[in-house]
Amino acid sequence: MRAHDDASAAGAHIPTQKDVARLAGVSAVTVSRTLAGGKNVRPDLQQRVIDAVRQLDYLPNENARNLRPGQQSGLIGVSITNLSNPFYGTFALGVEEVVNERGRYMLLGSTAESASRETDLIGNFMSRRVEGLIVIPAGEPAPRRWVHRLGSVPIVVAARRLADAEVDTVLMDDAETGRRVAADLVREGHRRIAFLGNIVTVSAHRDRYEAALAVLQAAGLDFDQRLVRGVTNDVPDAAAHTRAFLDLAHPPTAIIGANNRITVGILSEYSARLAAGAAVEDLPVVAAFDQLELSELLRVPVRVYASDPRGLGRTAARMLFERLDGEVTGAPRAAVLPPPPVE
Amino acid sequence: MRAHDDASAAGAHIPTQKDVARLAGVSAVTVSRTLAGGKNVRPDLQQRVIDAVRQLDYLPNENARNLRPGQQSGLIGVSITNLSNPFYGTFALGVEEVVNERGRYMLLGSTAESASRETDLIGNFMSRRVEGLIVIPAGEPAPRRWVHRLGSVPIVVAARRLADAEVDTVLMDDAETGRRVAADLVREGHRRIAFLGNIVTVSAHRDRYEAALAVLQAAGLDFDQRLVRGVTNDVPDAAAHTRAFLDLAHPPTAIIGANNRITVGILSEYSARLAAGAAVEDLPVVAAFDQLELSELLRVPVRVYASDPRGLGRTAARMLFERLDGEVTGAPRAAVLPPPPVE
DNA sequence: GTGAAAGCGCTAACAA
DNA sequence: TTGTTAGCGCTTTCAC
Numbered sequence: 001m002r003a004h005d006d007a008s009a010a011g012a013h014i015p016t017q018k019d020v021a022r023l024a025g026v027s028a029v030t031v032s033r034t035l036a037g038g039k040n041v042r043p044d045l046q047q048r049v050i051d052a053v054r055q056l057d058y059l060p061n062e063n064a065r066n067l068r069p070g071q072q073s074g075l076i077g078v079s080i081t082n083l084s085n086p087f088y089g090t091f092a093l094g095v096e097e098v099v100n101e102r103g104r105y106m107l108l109g110s111t112a113e114s115a116s117r118e119t120d121l122i123g124n125f126m127s128r129r130v131e132g133l134i135v136i137p138a139g140e141p142a143p144r145r146w147v148h149r150l151g152s153v154p155i156v157v158a159a160r161r162l163a164d165a166e167v168d169t170v171l172m173d174d175a176e177t178g179r180r181v182a183a184d185l186v187r188e189g190h191r192r193i194a195f196l197g198n199i200v201t202v203s204a205h206r207d208r209y210e211a212a213l214a215v216l217q218a219a220g221l222d223f224d225q226r227l228v229r230g231v232t233n234d235v236p237d238a239a240a241h242t243r244a245f246l247d248l249a250h251p252p253t254a255i256i257g258a259n260n261r262i263t264v265g266i267l268s269e270y271s272a273r274l275a276a277g278a279a280v281e282d283l284p285v286v287a288a289f290d291q292l293e294l295s296e297l298l299r300v301p302v303r304v305y306a307s308d309p310r311g312l313g314r315t316a317a318r319m320l321f322e323r324l325d326g327e328v329t330g331a332p333r334a335a336v337l338p339p340p341p342v343e
Numbered sequence: 344m345r346a347h348d349d350a351s352a353a354g355a356h357i358p359t360q361k362d363v364a365r366l367a368g369v370s371a372v373t374v375s376r377t378l379a380g381g382k383n384v385r386p387d388l389q390q391r392v393i394d395a396v397r398q399l400d401y402l403p404n405e406n407a408r409n410l411r412p413g414q415q416s417g418l419i420g421v422s423i424t425n426l427s428n429p430f431y432g433t434f435a436l437g438v439e440e441v442v443n444e445r446g447r448y449m450l451l452g453s454t455a456e457s458a459s460r461e462t463d464l465i466g467n468f469m470s471r472r473v474e475g476l477i478v479i480p481a482g483e484p485a486p487r488r489w490v491h492r493l494g495s496v497p498i499v500v501a502a503r504r505l506a507d508a509e510v511d512t513v514l515m516d517d518a519e520t521g522r523r524v525a526a527d528l529v530r531e532g533h534r535r536i537a538f539l540g541n542i543v544t545v546s547a548h549r550d551r552y553e554a555a556l557a558v559l560q561a562a563g564l565d566f567d568q569r570l571v572r573g574v575t576n577d578v579p580d581a582a583a584h585t586r587a588f589l590d591l592a593h594p595p596t597a598i599i600g601a602n603n604r605i606t607v608g609i610l611s612e613y614s615a616r617l618a619a620g621a622a623v624e625d626l627p628v629v630a631a632f633d634q635l636e637l638s639e640l641l642r643v644p645v646r647v648y649a650s651d652p653r654g655l656g657r658t659a660a661r662m663l664f665e666r667l668d669g670e671v672t673g674a675p676r677a678a679v680l681p682p683p684p685v686e
Numbered sequence: 687g688t689g690a691a692a693g694c695g696c697t698a699a700c701a702a
Numbered sequence: 703t704t705g706t707t708a709g710c711g712c713t714t715t716c717a718c
Contacts, residue, residue: 012495014472016695027705032697040703057492062470063406063416064695067710071697073406074467083439084653089432096426096453100460105467108451110439117443124417124448127405129357149400152355264636271640293607297614298640310427359711370689375713383687407711410694414713 015056024052035060066129076104076320077125079118079135083110087260087290087309088136091158094313095134102321104131113232115142122146126153132320134313137162139201154323158316161203166332168323170316172307173339174204178211180339181256181287181305186219190254194227194245194284196238196266197258201230205258208289212256227252231262238265239272245284246273252284260290263302270300306340358399367395378403409472419447419663420468422461422478426453430603430633430652431479434501437656438477445664447474456575458485465489469496475663477656480505482544497666501659504546509675511666513659515650516682517547521554523682524599524630524648529562533597537570537588537627539581539609540601544573548601551632555599570595574605581608582615588627589616595627603633606645613643649683 013019021028026045033041034049041049052058066073076099080088092108099106107130109121118138125133126149133155137144147165156168185193195212197205209228216222227245231237238257242265245251257263263286270283286302288295291309295302315335322328356362364371369388376384377392384392395401409416419442423431435451442449450473452464461481468476469492476498480487490508499511528536538555540548552571559565570588574580581600585608588594600606606629613626629645631638634652638645658678665671 014494017697018695028695029697029705030703033704036697042703045704057494059466059470059492061410061472061695062467063409063472064710065697066406067404067410067695067712068697069710071710083436084429084433086427086429086432089429090427093426093453100452105464105471106451108449109443110436121448123402124405127402128448129404129406149402151357151400267637267640271637274640294610294614294641297610297617297642298637299642300640360713361711371711372689372713373687376688379713385687388688404711407694408713410696410711411713412694414694 014061015058017058017060019056020049020052020058023056024048072131073129074104075107075125075128075130076317077122077128077130077133078106078108079121079125079133080108080110081113081136081138082261083108085261087307090309091136091313091316094310094315095317096313097310098314098317098321111138113139115140115144119144119146123149126150132156132324134158134316134320135162136160139198141201154320156316156320156323158312159204163203168319168332168334170312170319170335170337172204172312172337174207175211176339177289177305177307178208179215181208181289181303182212182215184303185254185256185285185287186215186221188285190285191221192227192250192252192254193223194229194252194255195223195258196229196231196241196255196262198230198232199228199258202258208256208258224252231258231265234259234261235265235268238262239269242266242269254285254287256287256289258289260288260292263288263290263292267298267300267302274299308337308340312337357404358401360401360403362399363392363395363401366399367391415474416472417447418450418468418471418473419660420465420471420473420476421449421451422464422468422476423451423453424456424479424481425604426451428604430650433652434479434656434659437653437658438660439656440653441657441660441664454481456482458483458487462487462489466492469493475499475667477501477659477663478505479503482541484544497663499659499663499666501655502547506546511662511675511677513655513662513678513680514550515547515655515680517550518554519682520632520648520650521551522558524551524632524646525555525558527646528597528599528628528630529558529564531628533628534564535570535593535595535597536566537572537595537598538566538601539572539574539584539598539605541573541575542571542601545601551599551601567595574601574608577602577604578608578611581605582612585609585612597628597630599630599632601632603631603635606631606633606635610641610643610645617642651680651683655680 017028017031020031030045031049034046038046065071078095080092082088096106107125111118115138135157136159143164158170195209199206199209229241255266257266266286280300283300288302288304291306292304295304360371360374363374373388374392377389381389408414421438423435425431439449450468454461458481478500479502486507501513538552542549542552572584598609600609609629623643626643631645631647634649635647638647
């Protein structure tokens with residue numbers, strides 16, 4: 001059907017306001033006014049315009065509209081690190097819910113933790129005159145050159161702190177959750193605990209680590225530094241480190257996975273071990289941040305300290321709109337989501 | 344720092360090409376030419392332009408550029424059903440990889456299976472003059488009015504067929520996978536099999552169901568229609584139906600979950616049953632489509648027939664660019680991804 | 687090699 | 703109430 005449609009003929013002319021005006025026998029302004037709500041337009045003319053719009057399948061050109069001074073683009077730029085990670089996907093969903101409520105649309109990109117990709121994305125967002133930005137910073141310790149280029153466009157940074165810039169930020173309570181994780185492990189008698197996470201490049205992991213470390217030290221313990229490993233390529237790296245831990249003469253009795261993908265990496269190595277005949281009792285307990293669906297159905301001991309990515313996204317978006325609406329002005333704000341309820 | 348930045352002062356003027364030209368002591372055209380590659384511009388003038396661009400943090404206005412005839416927007420509109428479902432998140436990642444390779448950017452929205460939201464999204468994408476569209480249709484049987492409004496903008500529909508329109512389509516091999524699922528269950532002696540999926544509204548689920556049914560019938564069997572249930576709100580619905588199945592006088596010995604979220608719903612009910620003291624042996628085997636991480640670590644019997652959402656996204660995007668590049672013209676194409684390898 | 691002029695589609699300000 | 707004019711930021715003629 002579509003192939004024979006007039007509108008889809010090669011080189012088809014996209015109808016403009018002027019085409020609508022001509023068909024309706026009015027001027028372009030009358031079309032504009034009608035589409036803007038019909039104030040000060042005679043009802044019969046409005047009807048003719050509406051008919052012409054329908055007949056031509058006219059859609060206003062948002063890019064042209066945006067060119068006029070005082071007009072908003074209706075776009076929010078969103079940069080996350082990994083679309084296929086359900087934590088960030090759910091974060092983006094939370095953002096979109098609020099963005100949608102406010103009649104805006106999302107330009108979305110994922111950076112794969114690359115600072116240069118992040119700079120490219122945000123530069124393009126700015127070129128398209130987004131009204132605001134929501135960013136989960138890539139985990140490289142590179143300076144964020146793009147912060148200087150934001151002009152007066154509001155931004156909310158989420159989930160991780162941006163070291164070299166003062167901007168609105170919303171975080172999870174990483175410290176409190178880190179303390180809970182460590183306290184639970186200490187209470188159960190664990191003395192030899194491993195930690196897998198991007199301590200250097202990701203502030204959330206660092207906060208989680210340092211809070212856990214403080215609890216250990218208060219109990220007269222410490223992390224064996226050979227059991228603290230950085231992870232860049234989440235799942236395979238975490239699996240490889242886990243393999244190394246398990247092969248030690250004195251393996252840890254617990255492993256903390258600083259995010260959900262690292263936890264999956266740990267567990268995929270567990271899966272390989274079990275397939276090779278290992279006993280469940282010999283595997284270290286896993287303490288997992290973020291989320292892990294169906295963890296209670298796993299044959300291996302996993303304790304999940306869940307967070308709320310959807311709430312994080314909604315909060316970030318709401319903070320952004322408070323700036324856009326002028327409800328909040330002045331110095332950057334820092335919000336922290338309440339820690340997950342104790343189970 | 345940023346609060347004291349000149350550029351972020353309230354009412355800051357966003358620098359335009361003209362500002363750059365003035366600062367560099369050239370005309371606007373020379374700025375344009377320099378930014379377009381510098382053809383026919385004296386090197387010393389180019390340098391002055393580049394310096395001025397840097398000094399002003401100038402970013403070209405893509406909306407204005409797009410207004411000129413013959414210019415492309417550089418935008419691809421992507422509509423999926425649920426950002427927080429890792430299957431679709433990974434699909435979107437695959438799309439983005441190719442879109443990024445081609446120097447384009449994504450407008451992304453998720454529809455939550457709502458046809459009206461889909462219409463709204465795609466209308467907005469068209470208003471922003473996207474170069475192409477990639478759509479996973481919402482699962483309502485509503486007619487797709489927006490198909491008529493696409494003009495000559497190419498579209499690729501993925502994962503599900505669009506009933507009332509002829510457009511480029513890429514699907515998974517739902518029929519083959521459905522046959523495998525049923526054949527495996529029949530071979531293992533299952534006679535009483537339940538099916539949870541959106542048979543009416545989602546073509547992928549219907550294809551999976553019908554292929555499985557054909558295998559059953561060839562073996563002289565059938566689905567008990569009381570064991571075939573539609574699912575709209577994936578996880579809770581699937582859990583509720585599973586509850587009902589398990590409470591039957593003659594519960595099924597196997598349950599087919601038509602997608603990954605339905606499978607999670609089934610398993611969350613299993614989790615509740617086990618917590619209440621049920622025995623693993625009494626739970627029906629679960630046959631799961633799409634993907635389910637760490638399924639081999641679950642204490643309950645789950646068989647996963649994985650698909651490749653990233654490949655699906657990449658293929659959809661490649662098909663789109665083949666149209667955009669004019670490498671493919673004419674009648675709509677239908678591609679089917681090869682079924683997952685047999686384990 | 688450079689710039690002036692025109693115009694993309696739209697809407698605010700002004701005139702009728 | 704309606705239309706005419708001007709101009710948003712950019713690039714493509716067309717002169718020089």
